[in-house]
Amino acid sequence: MHCPGCGRPSEDCPGCLPAFDPPRYCADCGGWLAVRVSTGGWVARCKIHGETTAAR
Amino acid sequence: MTRALLTALGDALLDERRQLTADELAAASALPDAEVPALASLAHEVRLAWCGPEVEVEGILSAKTGGCPEDCHFCSQSSQFDSPVKATPFLDTDEVLAAARETAKLGASEFCIVLAVKGPDERTMERILELVPIVRDETGLNVAVSAGILTDDQAGRLAGGGVHRYNHNLETSRSFFPKVVTTHDYQERLDTCELVRKHGMELCCGVLLGMGESVEQRLELLADLRALDPDEVPVNFLNPRPGTPLMIRKPLGPLEAIRWIALFRLALPRTILRYAGGREITLRELQAAGLTSGINALIVGNYLTTLGRDPQEDLQLLQDLKMPVGSLSKVI
Ligand code: SF4
Ligand SMILES: [Zn+2]
Ligand SMILES: [Zn+2]
Numbered sequence: 001m002h003c004p005g006c007g008r009p010s011e012d013c014p015g016c017l018p019a020f021d022p023p024r025y026c027a028d029c030g031g032w033l034a035v036r037v038s039t040g041g042w043v044a045r046c047k048i049h050g051e052t053t054a055a056r
Numbered sequence: 057m058t059r060a061l062l063t064a065l066g067d068a069l070l071d072e073r074r075q076l077t078a079d080e081l082a083a084a085s086a087l088p089d090a091e092v093p094a095l096a097s098l099a100h101e102v103r104l105a106w107c108g109p110e111v112e113v114e115g116i117l118s119a120k121t122g123g124c125p126e127d128c129h130f131c132s133q134s135s136q137f138d139s140p141v142k143a144t145p146f147l148d149t150d151e152v153l154a155a156a157r158e159t160a161k162l163g164a165s166e167f168c169i170v171l172a173v174k175g176p177d178e179r180t181m182e183r184i185l186e187l188v189p190i191v192r193d194e195t196g197l198n199v200a201v202s203a204g205i206l207t208d209d210q211a212g213r214l215a216g217g218g219v220h221r222y223n224h225n226l227e228t229s230r231s232f233f234p235k236v237v238t239t240h241d242y243q244e245r246l247d248t249c250e251l252v253r254k255h256g257m258e259l260c261c262g263v264l265l266g267m268g269e270s271v272e273q274r275l276e277l278l279a280d281l282r283a284l285d286p287d288e289v290p291v292n293f294l295n296p297r298p299g300t301p302l303m304i305r306k307p308l309g310p311l312e313a314i315r316w317i318a319l320f321r322l323a324l325p326r327t328i329l330r331y332a333g334g335r336e337i338t339l340r341e342l343q344a345a346g347l348t349s350g351i352n353a354l355i356v357g358n359y360l361t362t363l364g365r366d367p368q369e370d371l372q373l374l375q376d377l378k379m380p381v382g383s384l385s386k387v388i
C-alpha cells in the first residue's frame with residue numbers, strides 16, 4: 001500500500017494527506033492521480049488502476 | 057470606550073446609513089478579543105439591514121487544473137512548485153455539465169467555471185464561450201467564470217457571451233502582494249477588475265486571509281476593495297498547501313476569522329460576502345458563527361482541488377438559521 005498524500009510506500013509514510021483533500025496518489029501503486037473535484041464528489045484516475053470515485 | 061465605539065459604528069451604518077471611515081474601521085479592528093462577539097452581532101445586523109436574510113449558494117469547478125505559470129505562493133496549481141496536485145487538461149463539456157447539475161440539484165443559483173491560467177488564450181476563450189450558454193441553458197444557473205487576467209477585447213467577448221459574473225481576486229493588499237506573487241503585479245489585477253466592470257459583468261473580487269499580512273495590510277486591502285466596490289467578495293482563509301511556499305503557515309484562529317468577517321461586512325455593507333475556501337479548517341465548529349457575522353453567501357461542497365463540508369450540513373444550517381436560499385444578483 002501507498003500513502004495517498006505523497007505516494008511513498010506505507011512503511012515510509014504513515015499518511016500525510018490533509019483532512020480536506022482527495023487522494024493525490026494511488027493507494028495500490030503510488031502512481032500520480034489525475035483528480036477531478038466537483039461540488040458533490042471527486043474522481044481520481046490512476047493510469048494503471050483506473051478510476052476511484054467518492055460521493056464527496 | 058468599547059461600547060461607545062460599537063454604538064457609534066451602529067449609528068453610522070444602521071441609522072445614518074453611511075459607510076464607515078478608515079479611522080472607524082481601524083478602531084474596530086483593534087477591539088479586544090472579548091468584544092468580537094459584539095462586533096459580529098453588529099455586523100449581522102448590518103447585513104440584515106443592507107442585504108436582507110437571503111443567502112446565495114454557489115458551486116465551483118476547476119475546469120482546467122494545475123500547470124499555471126504564475127507563482128502565487130499559496131496555490132497548489134502553480135507549475136513552479138512541487139505540488140501533489142496533478143495538472144489536467146480542460147474538462148469535456150459533459151464533465152462540466154455534470155458538475156453544474158450537481159450544483160443545481162442543491163438549490164444553488166450560481167456556478168463558477170474556474171481555470172488555472174494567467175489569462176485565457178484564444179482556444180480557452182472559445183471553450184469558455186461555448187460552455188457558458190450550454191451550462192446556463194441546461195441548468196438554469198447563473199454562470200460565472202474565473203480565467204485570470206483579461207484584455208479589453210476578451211472582457212467584452214465574455215460579457216457578450218453571457219458571463220454573468222467574473223471572478224478576479226485581489227487576494228491581499230498592494231503592499232503585501234509582492235511577498236506572495238512575483239510573476240504579475242497588483243495593478244494588473246486591478247486593471248482586470250476594472251475591465252469586468254466596464255463591460256457590464258458583475259465583479260467578484262476575493263481575498264485570502266492568513267498569508268502573513270498585518271492588520272494594517274488587511275485594512276489597506278479593505279480600502280482598495282471599497283474603491284473597487286465589487287458585487288461580491290469571497291473570503292478565503294489560507295489552507296496551507298503541501299509543496300507551496302506558504303505550506304509552513306498556520307491557519308488563522310477561528311476568533312480572528314470571525315473578527316475579520318465582521319470587519320469586512322462593516323466595511324462593505326451592501327456587498328455579497330461569500331464563505332469560500334479554508335473555512336472548514338479555520339472555523340472548525342464555528343461555521344454558523346460566520347453566517348451571523350456578516351456572511352450572506354457560500355460556496356457549497358467541494359472547492360477547486362480540495363474538499364468542503366457535506367453540502368447538506370450547510371443547507372441544514374441555513375434552514376436552522378432561518379436564512380432562505382436566494383439569488384442576490386442584480387441583473388438576472
Ligand atoms: S494565477 Fe491562479 S492558478 Fe495560477 S498560480 Fe496564481 S492562483 Fe494559482
Ligand atoms: Zn505521505
Ligand atoms: Zn495505481
